[in-house]
Structure formats: C-alpha cells, structure tokens
Amino acid sequence: xxxxxxxxxxxxxxxxxxxxxxxxxxxxxxxxxxxxxxxxxxxxxxxxxxxxxxxxxxxxxxxxxxxxxxxxxxxxxxxxxxxxxxxxxxxxxxxxxxxxxxxxxxxxxxxxxxxxxxxxxxxxxxxxxxxxxxxxxxxxxxxxxxxxxxxxxxxxxxxxxxxxxxxxxxxxxxxxxxxxxxxxxxxxxxxxxxxxxxxxxxxxxxxxxxxxxxxxxxxxxxxxxxxxxxxxxxxxxxxxxxxxxxxxxxxxxxxxxxxxxxxxxxxx
Numbered sequence: 001x002x003x004x005x006x007x008x009x010x011x012x013x014x015x016x017x018x019x020x021x022x023x024x025x026x027x028x029x030x031x032x033x034x035x036x037x038x039x040x041x042x043x044x045x046x047x048x049x050x051x052x053x054x055x056x057x058x059x060x061x062x063x064x065x066x067x068x069x070x071x072x073x074x075x076x077x078x079x080x081x082x083x084x085x086x087x088x089x090x091x092x093x094x095x096x097x098x099x100x101x102x103x104x105x106x107x108x109x110x111x112x113x114x115x116x117x118x119x120x121x122x123x124x125x126x127x128x129x130x131x132x133x134x135x136x137x138x139x140x141x142x143x144x145x146x147x148x149x150x151x152x153x154x155x156x157x158x159x160x161x162x163x164x165x166x167x168x169x170x171x172x173x174x175x176x177x178x179x180x181x182x183x184x185x186x187x188x189x190x191x192x193x194x195x196x197x198x199x200x201x202x203x204x205x206x207x208x209x210x211x212x213x214x215x216x217x218x219x220x221x222x223x224x225x226x227x228x229x230x231x232x233x234x235x236x237x238x239x240x241x242x243x244x245x246x247x248x249x250x251x252x253x254x255x256x257x258x259x260x261x262x263x264x265x266x267x268x
Contacts, residue, residue: 010037012062013044017208018055018267020048021200027063032071033119038093045100055267056207056215057104059127060111060200066136069118072145086147094119094151098126102223105216109203112136112178112187113196122151125160128219130187131199138176138186140169159226160186211249212267217241 012023022044024031048054061067070089078084101108101123110127117139124130124138140157142149149157149170157166161184169176181187191199207215217240225233244250248268256263 007043008040010034011040011044013040013047015047015051017204018051018053018212019204019208020044020054020057021204022057022059024059024061024067027061027065029071030065030068030115030117031061031063031120032068033093034071035093038097041097042100045104048104049100053267054106055210055212056106056204057101057108058111058200058204058207059108059123060196061113063114065114066110066112066116067120067123068115069120069141090150094122098122098152101126105220106212107207107215107219109207111196111200111203115139117141118149119151119153122149122153122156125156125186126152131189131191131203132178132181132187133193133196134178134190135193136178136181136190138169138181139173141173143171143173160184209265210267211247211253211263211265213247213249214244217244 008025010024010026012021012025014021022041024037026032026034026037048057107129108127110124110130112124112130112132114133114135115137116124118141121138121140140149140153142153148154154166154170157170160166161169165184168174176184176186178187178190182190221233221236221240224236228236249263249265252265253263
C-alpha cells in the first residue's frame with residue numbers, strides 16, 4: 001500500500017510485511033483531529049483488520065508535533081451563543097477509534113515525534129507501547145477551555161501514573177516532558193530526536209519478524225489484568241499458554257534456543 005494513495009489526504013498509510021504504519025498528516029495544524037481524519041483512520045483500520053497476515057501497527061505524526069487533539073474549529077461555539085452536545089463527537093469518533101486500537105489483536109506502538117495534547121495525548125496512551133523523542137511533551141490542556149480530559153484520558157492516566165500525578169496533570173494542564181513521562185511510567189522509552197526515523201524502522205521490523213500470536217496473547221492478558229482477580233488471570237494465562245504451545249512459533253523458538261541462534265518466527 002502506497003503512502004500516495006489518494007484515499008488518504010490527512011493521514012499517510014502503508015501496510016508492508018504485515019505491519020501498518022499510520023502517520024497523522026496535518027502538520028500545518030499540528031495533526032489535529034477532524035472528521036475527515038477520523039474517517040481515514042477508520043478506513044486504515046478496516047484494511048488492517050481485513051489482512052490475515054497482520055503483525056502490528058505503528059502510529060506517528062508528521063512535522064514537529066504528534067497531535068494537538070481535536071481541531072477546535074470543528075467544535076467551536078455557534079455565533080448565536082447556542083450550545084452543542086460535545087458528547088456526540090466523542091461517541092461518533094473517539095470511542096470507536098480508541099476501542100478499535102485496544103481491541104486490535106496485534107501490538108499498537110506509538111512513536112511520538114512531538115507534542116501530544118488533549119485527545120492526541122489520549123491517543124498516545126491508548127497505544128500498547130510508546131517511544132517518544134526527547135523534545136516531545138504531553139499536555140492535558142482541557143481545563144484551559146473549561147473541559148475535562150476525554151477520549152479515554154481519565155481512564156488511562158490514573159492507571160498509568162497513579163491518582164496524584166493524573167489529577168495534577170489534568171487539573172493544572174501543565175506540560176509533562178518526555179523524560180518525566182518515562183520516569184512516571186507513562187511511556188516506555190525516550191529516544192533522541194535524531195533517532196526518530198531509525199526508531200520507526202526498528203519497531204516496524206521487530207513487529208514484522210516477531211512471534212505475532214505471542215504478542216497478541218500478551219497484549220490481551222495485560223489489558224485484562226486490571227479487571228481480573230488473580231484466579232481469573234491465572235485461568236486466562238492457562239488458556240492462552242495452552243494455545244501458544246501449539247503454535248509453529250513456539251516450536252521454532254525452542255529449536256532456536258537449543259541451537260543457540262536467532263529464531264525465524266512466521267507469526268503462526
């Protein structure tokens with residue numbers, strides 16, 4: 001799939017070796033969300049979900065920012081002073097997007113190229129693993145316009161960083177640096193700005209060559225753990241480990257270990 005596909009105007013999308021790469025592509029507007037962008041993201045996810053060889057998804061942004069959140073031009077108050085129901089946009093666009101990313105049966109990795117604000121920060125937190133360049137920042141700026149964090153932000157934040165840090169970030173809207181985010185456990189790793197392209201390539205290569213079904217099982221188990229008792233989690237581990245024990249990748253992994261070589265996983 002080509003990045004020049006006319007089907008996409010506000011994102012770039014490729015799907016190669018089973019790995020989808022989505023680049024939010026409105027750099028002149030800090031990649032802020034619009035209805036068009038949401039429709040294109042949904043189409044990209046349709047194409048990935050239809051691919052039986054899917055092995056992973058990488059999300060990044062074009063230009064100096066990852067995503068500034070909702071384009072406020074699409075939800076500014078009416079000139080006559082009438083009010084609008086902001087929940088309609090959440091239900092139409094953000095709930096489906098976040099739910100689909102969480103349910104995608106392969107790892108979703110964000111390579112954060114710059115600032116993520118508002119719903120853009122929530123998009124980052126919905127990903128399974130996050131790399132961020134050193135200059136990247138998180139900003140939960142909703143309180144600056146009289147709103148609360150949305151697009152799942154109030155669910156993700158306290159689970160990742162605890163109540164105190166989540167409350168402070170949400171109430172005061174202060175910027176959180178990439179280094180802070182890493183120390184808080186908000187993201188996985190900080191990389192130099194100059195390493196952005198290399199990190200993207202490395203992540204895509206790792207997903208394309210990895211044990212896809214083991215990745216999927218790990219994602220499912222870790223996401224389920226917060227709502228399970230220990231007994232329920234053991235049951236889930238037993239079921240998933242049983243299934244993985246019959247995969248080709250498990251046999252290849254064991255052979256490679258015994259032969260002291262790198263495994264050649266096929267995702268099966």
